[in-house]
Amino acid sequence: MADLLIELFSEEIPARMQAGASDALKKLVTDGLVEAGLTYAHAQAFATPRRLALAVQGLTEHSPTLREERRGPKVGAPEKAIEGFLRSTGLSMDDLSIQDDKKGQVYVATVTTEGRAAPMIVAEVLERTIRNFPWPKSMRWGEGALRWVRPLHSILCILSREDGAEVVPLDVDGIVSGDTTRGHRFMAPDTFSVANFEDYAAKLKRSKVILDPSERAGHIWNEASQLAFAQGLELVEDKGLLAEVAGLVEWPVVLMGRIEEQFLDLPPEVLQTSMKEHQKFFSVRDPKSGQIVGFVTVANRDTADQGATILAGNQKVLAARLSDAKFFWDNDLRLVSDVKLEGMGAGLSDVTFHNKLGSQADRIDRIAALAREIAPLVGADAEMAEQAARVAKADLRSGMVGEFPELQGVMGRYYALQGGYAPEVADACRDHYSPLGPSDAVPTAPVTVAVALADKLDTLTGFWAIDEKPTGSKDPFALRRSALGVIRLVLEGQLTIPLKLYLPVQLCEHLGISHDMLDEELLDGPTAEDEGLSKIMKIKAGFEKGLFDEELALLGLSQVLSDKKRALSELESSNILLQRMLESAVGLTSFFHDRLKVYLRDQGIRHDVIDACLAMPGNDDLTLLVKRAEALSDLLKTDDGENLLQGFKRANNILTQAEDKDGVEYSFGPDPKLAETDAERALFAALDQAEAAITPAMQSEDFATAMQAMAGLRAPIDAFFDAVQINAENQILRRNRLNLLHRIRATCLQVADLTKVSG
Numbered sequence: 001m002a003d004l005l006i007e008l009f010s011e012e013i014p015a016r017m018q019a020g021a022s023d024a025l026k027k028l029v030t031d032g033l034v035e036a037g038l039t040y041a042h043a044q045a046f047a048t049p050r051r052l053a054l055a056v057q058g059l060t061e062h063s064p065t066l067r068e069e070r071r072g073p074k075v076g077a078p079e080k081a082i083e084g085f086l087r088s089t090g091l092s093m094d095d096l097s098i099q100d101d102k103k104g105q106v107y108v109a110t111v112t113t114e115g116r117a118a119p120m121i122v123a124e125v126l127e128r129t130i131r132n133f134p135w136p137k138s139m140r141w142g143e144g145a146l147r148w149v150r151p152l153h154s155i156l157c158i159l160s161r162e163d164g165a166e167v168v169p170l171d172v173d174g175i176v177s178g179d180t181t182r183g184h185r186f187m188a189p190d191t192f193s194v195a196n197f198e199d200y201a202a203k204l205k206r207s208k209v210i211l212d213p214s215e216r217a218g219h220i221w222n223e224a225s226q227l228a229f230a231q232g233l234e235l236v237e238d239k240g241l242l243a244e245v246a247g248l249v250e251w252p253v254v255l256m257g258r259i260e261e262q263f264l265d266l267p268p269e270v271l272q273t274s275m276k277e278h279q280k281f282f283s284v285r286d287p288k289s290g291q292i293v294g295f296v297t298v299a300n301r302d303t304a305d306q307g308a309t310i311l312a313g314n315q316k317v318l319a320a321r322l323s324d325a326k327f328f329w330d331n332d333l334r335l336v337s338d339v340k341l342e343g344m345g346a347g348l349s350d351v352t353f354h355n356k357l358g359s360q361a362d363r364i365d366r367i368a369a370l371a372r373e374i375a376p377l378v379g380a381d382a383e384m385a386e387q388a389a390r391v392a393k394a395d396l397r398s399g400m401v402g403e404f405p406e407l408q409g410v411m412g413r414y415y416a417l418q419g420g421y422a423p424e425v426a427d428a429c430r431d432h433y434s435p436l437g438p439s440d441a442v443p444t445a446p447v448t449v450a451v452a453l454a455d456k457l458d459t460l461t462g463f464w465a466i467d468e469k470p471t472g473s474k475d476p477f478a479l480r481r482s483a484l485g486v487i488r489l490v491l492e493g494q495l496t497i498p499l500k501l502y503l504p505v506q507l508c509e510h511l512g513i514s515h516d517m518l519d520e521e522l523l524d525g526p527t528a529e530d531e532g533l534s535k536i537m538k539i540k541a542g543f544e545k546g547l548f549d550e551e552l553a554l555l556g557l558s559q560v561l562s563d564k565k566r567a568l569s570e571l572e573s574s575n576i577l578l579q580r581m582l583e584s585a586v587g588l589t590s591f592f593h594d595r596l597k598v599y600l601r602d603q604g605i606r607h608d609v610i611d612a613c614l615a616m617p618g619n620d621d622l623t624l625l626v627k628r629a630e631a632l633s634d635l636l637k638t639d640d641g642e643n644l645l646q647g648f649k650r651a652n653n654i655l656t657q658a659e660d661k662d663g664v665e666y667s668f669g670p671d672p673k674l675a676e677t678d679a680e681r682a683l684f685a686a687l688d689q690a691e692a693a694i695t696p697a698m699q700s701e702d703f704a705t706a707m708q709a710m711a712g713l714r715a716p717i718d719a720f721f722d723a724v725q726i727n728a729e730n731q732i733l734r735r736n737r738l739n740l741l742h743r744i745r746a747t748c749l750q751v752a753d754l755t756k757v758s759g
Contacts, residue, residue, distance in 0.1 A: 070108070183207020
């Protein structure tokens with residue numbers, strides 16, 4: 001056994017590429033070694049700004065010799081077929097043997113692949129890895145053809161054993177492998193040789209290079225935390241920045257400075273964002289006030305003045321950056337004072353949201369109208385929700401957000417408070433973008449929830465209306481994230497938001513379906529009592545009048561009914577728009593259901609359980625749907641639930657087969673007077689008791705109680721099947737028992753469509 005050490009030494013590797021590059025080096029080399037017949041015990045990759053390194057322990061010294069029998073053409077086959085077989089094996093006719101086969105005699109070649117020494121295999125694998133390395137971006141330099149992220153200077157490649165180290169011979173475009181490397185660019189630039197990985201890591205550290213990225217990150221965090229603590233301050237955690245800075249230095253030297261007094265009135269988020277984005281500084285705050293008062297910078301070298309010169313230079317650059325931020329802040333505050341947030345956002349009419357969806361101002365009008373409609377459902381004041389929606393995106397026209405786009409919403413809150421808006425409106429400006437991901441917090445303030453839902457629903461319906469839907473892994477407008485945001489807002493807020501009403505409302509806006517058109521198509525012409533109805537109430541009226549059949553609208557529209565019942569091909573333009581609206585609503589509802597399946601799968605609820613609940617009425621109410629799915633999932637985890645499912649499936653199968661055979665539907669009420677056995681009579685009584693409990697439970701949406709009542713049928717159903725012959729010779733008894741099976745099926749299907757549950 002030997003240990004392999006590889007180092008690829010180059011100019012600075014961008015920090016964002018280092019983790020992926022070290023993983024790629026490990027995978028490409030180890031996979032190549034294994035494919036060539038070598039085995040190893042352990043492998044670990046490292047990255048610094050100037051090097052990629054790989055240490056492989058317990059590598060076998062030689063690949064095994066392999067012998068393989070290959071069957072060829074039949075004896076007597078055409079000469080060209082035999083020649084092709086010989087070429088593929090590298091043998092001659094004298095090397096072939098003849099063996100009996102099911103179809104006659106065939107030629108057989110015994111191909112021997114001799115094993116190779118590890119150095120030969122390592123050299124081959126490493127050269128292939130270097131020449132085909134998957135850098136996101138790479139370059140050529142000089143006159144060579146080799147591509148690397150930055151110019152590659154040297155290759156260290158050695159196999160070490162107890163008796164010493166051996167250089168693996170390799171030449172890649174004039175870069176010859178060896179056993180030497182260099183330390184820190186400034187503090188230890190001379191070359192030195194190494195004998196194994198332990199020697200390599202130790203000598204690097206003496207040469208002012210910490211090889212392990214996690215060790216560098218830990219050192220930075222500990223030093224920075226201690227510096228802050230010593231002054232009664234605390235370091236603001238930022239794992240992403242920590243990983244990036246650890247990739248910028250080989251020998252981290254942590255320094256802390258103070259922010260000038262003139263900048264301390266800037267919002268903490270502005271200070272933190274400016275220092276992070278422009279300077280890669282960590283923020284330091286006063287735990288008592290929460291104000292950012294200092295910064296931590298990480299240098300890449302020790303200096304005689306303990307970093308004073310570096311720190312002074314960084315503070316000058318920081319002051320210039322913060323001067324720009326202060327200019328934007330003061331200018332934005334003056335604008336808010338003069339024209340309020342509405343005035344700041346007036347320019348959004350000139351900002352295109354999407355060339356098919358209008359301007360940002362058009363979008364705000366839609367969001368404001370929908371937020372007003374949603375507000376009563378989430379316990380928000382309708383006027384305040386509409387006001388919040390109208391100013392929530394005004395900060396997009398601010399100088400500060402123009403400089404730091406990641407502060408959109410955050411700055412809106414500050415400007416809203418400065419402009420005298422209610423705190424609820426200000427919070428909605430900041431939080432209406434949330435949740436931005438599965439781990440992001442979900443807002444709970446009613447006004448914020450109303451605006452957040454309206455914002456996300458408008459985005460989804462807009463792109464559905466113009467047929468810009470996610471495909472495969474492509475989702476350029478983050479529609480999956482928007483759908484998950486709606487799902488989390490609804491479920492975590494326990495809200496009742498019927499999608500079949502609110503999706504059509506926004507789709508009507510995007511498709512240009514006017515109130516007048518809705519009056520004509522849905523309400524058979526406007527009347528005095530209809531004039532004050534909002535668009536959503538007219539959509540609801542259409543459903544109530546049966547013009548939009550619920551099953552057609554939500555599960556697969558085939559035609560839209562008009563007063564004259566014309567076929568789709570003959571529909572006038574207004575009806576065609578209504579058809580497009582409903583088709584989009586169907587597709588978008590299905591999209592929500594797909595995202596909900598992914599969300600609930602992470603909560604431990606099976607897909608088939610969700611499908612069983614999706615088949616029930618009210619599946620556009622996500623909160624109701626999840627309550628049903630959770631109750632069914634809990635039931636199926638019990639013995640009663642699992643056995644009841646088997647009993648249901650047995651009843652359903654027998655009934656379905658009988659109906660198919662007889663060509664009739666056994667859905668008439670079974671007569672308990674025809675029951676012959678105690679098991680039959682007990683099942684009649686159990687069904688009466690279950691239905692008496694299930695019906696009111698379903699009306700009150702108490703699915704847990706309904707499921708529990710259904711679970712009580714398990715024992716009488718089992719006893720019924722054990723004691724009773726369904727297909728009795730007496731046709732009256734047979735029909736009555738089949739009707740009883742229908743009653744079992746109908747009772748169970750009140751709760752969920754158990755035919756879709758596997759098992």
